[in-house]
Amino acid sequence: MPWLAALRHTGRAGLRLERAIGDPVRAVRGAAAVALVIFPVLALFGPAQATSAAMGAFIAGTATFQRSFRPRPSLALAAGAGLGVSTFLGYLAVGVPGLFPVLLAAWCFAAGLAWALGPTAGVVAANTVTVMLVVVQLPVSVPTAAGHAALCALGGGVQALVITLFPVKNWSAQRAALADAYAELADYARRLRHDPHATIDPAPLMTARHAATLTPWQARRRPAELSGLRSMAERIRPTLAAIADPELGAAAEGPERDRARELLDGAAQLLDALARAIRTGQPLVYPTTAPAALAAPGRVLRGPALRAARRLTTLLGRATGTLDPSTGESTLEVPLPGVDGVLRRPGLARMVPVAVRSARRQLRTGSPVLHHAVRLSGVVTAAYLLARLTGLHHSYWAAMTAAMVIRPDFGQTYSRGVARVAGTVVGVALATGVVLLADPGDRLSCGLAVLCIGGAYLTLRTGYALATTCISAYVVFLLSIGSGNAVETGTERILMTLLGGAVALLGYALFPTWETARLPERTAEWIAAVGRYSGAVLAGYGDPAGRDPRAVRAALLDLREARAAFLQARERAEAEPVRHGAHSPQLSRKQLGRVREALGHLSRISLLMEAHLPPRQAEPVHGAAQFGRLLTESTAAAGAAVLTGTPVDFRPVRLAQQEWEAAETPATDPELALTHRSLTDQQDVVRAGSRLLVGALADLERALRRPRG
Structure with a gap:
């Protein structure tokens, strides 16, 4: 794809809005947690401390909205701890001439390596960079630095406490992942009726496996109906294919093929019912025709097809028995890695050595994660130093923009760059206009900031441009407490956003990581894995x-x-x-x-x-x-x-x-x-x-x- 076409494609992707919003109850809960932090801290300590606490609560809340199967309180606590450490080190480094850019480069490199743990860790680590840049403005003493760091961590702690006290749809992500796996099996069974050589998308089964990997805290609290169903889904998949295949299953034509189609249709109906029951947590509702279609598989089938059909009906019976104990079926006992048959995910205390080992494995030539870490470190530091040459007070916005734009691949980086610039310009302009015309006081500015936070949480699924608009307005309202000229401040932020976005996009173009060059390697790995x-x-x-x-x-x-x-x-x-x-x-x-x-x-x-x-x-x-x-x-x-x-x-x-x-x-x-x-x-x-x-x-x-x- 030519450069102009690629830029046009990614730009449109960045500005595209989806017809989807987040859970309003969760958005309100996250914004309320920020309000519980910002208003008391503002009343007790003042605007600077309120800014630190609000930033910590906001970023910790953002971490809980990421695609992750970890407990949401632990995500908030981990984000709060990271924000506290980055803020403390940043405040100390600002007081030593020339030390802050070095710390910024090192912290960005470590944040880039965090992608080795997955997208959630990478996004949260990048957010710690932005908070360091926002709240670290003036040299302070060590006790004051520790106080600001504690307030950032406090924001994460409050988010975790609110999530624990007011849970909303606990286990919904795990339920959705498992239900998607059963829904994919149902669709697969329907397609096999017409195409015996149809293939299945294994992505839902992979996601369900990730969702079933539990921390010790989750293992003690997992709903009983979510235990054992994933392993049954894994065993149902090959039996469906074995029944439909004309070479190793039912005959291509005749009564056997008709009976195989009946079995697959009944299985599809029952798998759909299982998916609905898993997703909603409601009792299983049996389809009217499924039990009859699945009865007596040996009436027509013979040989391998009969064995597969009997295995299928047995597995479906055990799956329905898990959700409906009145059937008298027992759950399938399948040994799984880990203690007590549970796939184990390390808790927060044990994640540190895991993270260190994962990052160490990326310190090799050719690692895309290492490339991203080097690129993130260089781009953010370059944006910070270039912005400082302008002499503008809000020069840190350039480095903050660069940190939020850079991603490991070309598509995300350039689409986010366009969305970030557009959203920041709109958000800063609107918020600056409100500050200029309404002249809100400290409390009203904090209230408007909390309102923007709720909007950001609500629109995270709608599109990055719209979410960035809310985030930019939130930062403007938060930093307007005790600030100077609103028009001048807004103009500086827009200019620095343009500078940071340009540096980020140029940095990726000069030091890219092309997936096209990795296609032969990915192809070779797939061929060897199939063998x-x-x-x-x-x-x-x-x-x-x-x-x-x-x-x-x-x-x-x-x-x-x-x-x-x-x-x-x-x-x-x-x-x-x-x-x-x-x-x-x-x-x-x-x-x-x-x-x-x-x-x-x-x-x-x-x-x-x-x-x-x-x-x-x-x-x-x-x-x-x-x-x-x-x-x-x-x-x-x-x-x-x-x-x-x-x-x-x-x-x-x-x-x-x-x-x-x-x-x-x-x-x-x-x-x-x-x-x-x-x-x-x-x-x-x-x-x-x-x-x-x-x-x-x-x-x-x-x-x-x-x-x-």
């Missing part, structure tokens, strides 16, 4: 007694992460002003589409084979483990070939599959065939699956083939 998953499944057929369920599960999770990373990189690359092929080796957009289809086919086949994994007491399928190892090695070599630009060759896998199938001769004696009936079924599944895997590898090989010339 590991397929190899783990085949190993389960080769040695049922020694099969480790965690190996298949771990390979599946790695596959999902690799797929998500590829799709995210491809989406970001589409908005970048970098042509496919500008970085060697590179794949064209058409090739990437074909690779995605081939890898999706490979994943689906492996998923079908996982659905038919034999029990531990079953006989091993000779040669399955060896073929799985060869498949894993070949896909790893294919990933390396993508990175080096060399041809991909899966001929050894094709030859091995042909030799393996030729060596497998089915039993002809009727008594022997009856004795080893289950083994024959397993061999049929593996034989058909291996043929499909080889066919999908051929599609992948063609997709990766470099054009001649």
Whole structure:
């Protein structure tokens, strides 16, 4: 995409407003917490201290609105603690000539590394930079600096206390994530009725897993109905595909196919009902036709399709029993990593060493998080020093704007830059006009600031431009307490916003992190992950007694992460002003589409084979483990070939599959065939699956083939 087109696209994205608002009750609660801090501090200590306390409460409240499955009080406390430390160090550094820019650069570098923990940590860390710049204006003594830092932390503590005392829709994020997973399964079942080769979007299942990872505090308070349902959703997914598949499930035509469609329709209805019950917390309402559709799966189905259908009805019965205990079904007991079957998320006290280890892993050449940290540090410090040369009193707005605009990728940085400038200009102009015309006193200014905070919380989902308008007006009202000329102050803030935005956008252009250049790496990781998953499944057929369920599960999770990373990189690359092929080796957009289809086919086949994994007491399928190892090695070599630009060759896998199938001769004696009936079924599944895997590898090989010339 050319530069002008990319800038136009990202600019429109930044100014786009969505028809969505936040929860009004939560917005009022967050604004009320700020009011509980700002008015008493203003009355007791004065405007400067009230500013520090209000900033702490506002940013801590903003942290609780981020996309996170941690307890909201802990997010507020963590944000308040970070704000307190940054404010204290900033106040001390301002008193030493030349020290503050050094501290600012170091703090911004650390804030950039915080993205290693995720977007929520990165956004909160960036906010600590802005608070440091806003509240640190004049040199003060150490006791005064400690007082301002304590007030910032107090704001976070009050937010946490208010959230604890007045909870609003607790566990709603976890419920929504789990309900989305079941809704995706229902949609998948409906699509399988018409397209037996349909694929599922694993993103809702990945999100549900993140939501099910609990802190010790959450593990003690989780609603009973949220326990066990996610693991059942994971096991329902392959059974749906196994029933619908014409090669490894029901026949392509005839009564078996009709019965499979009935089962899938009934499952879709029941999964939708489960999703509604999980999302709302209301009792499960059974669809009128679903129980009849799911009854007696063995009436028509035979073989692998029958086994998958029985497994599906069993899992659906246990899932409904979890939400409706009157059915008499017990919840499914599935061992999960962690103590007492709970996926563990470290609490606040244990997050410090985790954060240090995560940041240390990013200190390597080529890490995008390290690139972002260096870029954030350089851009914010440059904006601060350039603004200081102007001699304007509100020069800190330039660095503050730069800190809020810079993000790890091109699209977000440039869209936020446009939205930040537009929102700041509008917000500052409106708030300055109100201050100039109405001349509100300290208390009324604080009241208007609280009102703007509520508006910012309410419009966080509407669009960054509108939320920035509210935030800018809030800062103007807050800093107007005891300030001088309103018009001059507003003009300076707008000029510094333009300067900071320009420095941020120019800094990213000079030191970019292009996702387009990372597409070959993401493609290679996805190819290798698919091979590991397929190899783990085949190993389960080769040695049922020694099969480790965690190996298949771990390979599946790695596959999902690799797929998500590829799709995210491809989406970001589409908005970048970098042509496919500008970085060697590179794949064209058409090739990437074909690779995605081939890898999706490979994943689906492996998923079908996982659905038919034999029990531990079953006989091993000779040669399955060896073929799985060869498949894993070949896909790893294919990933390396993508990175080096060399041809991909899966001929050894094709030859091995042909030799393996030729060596497998089915039993002809009727008594022997009856004795080893289950083994024959397993061999049929593996034989058909291996043929499909080889066919999908051929599609992948063609997709990766470099054009001649």
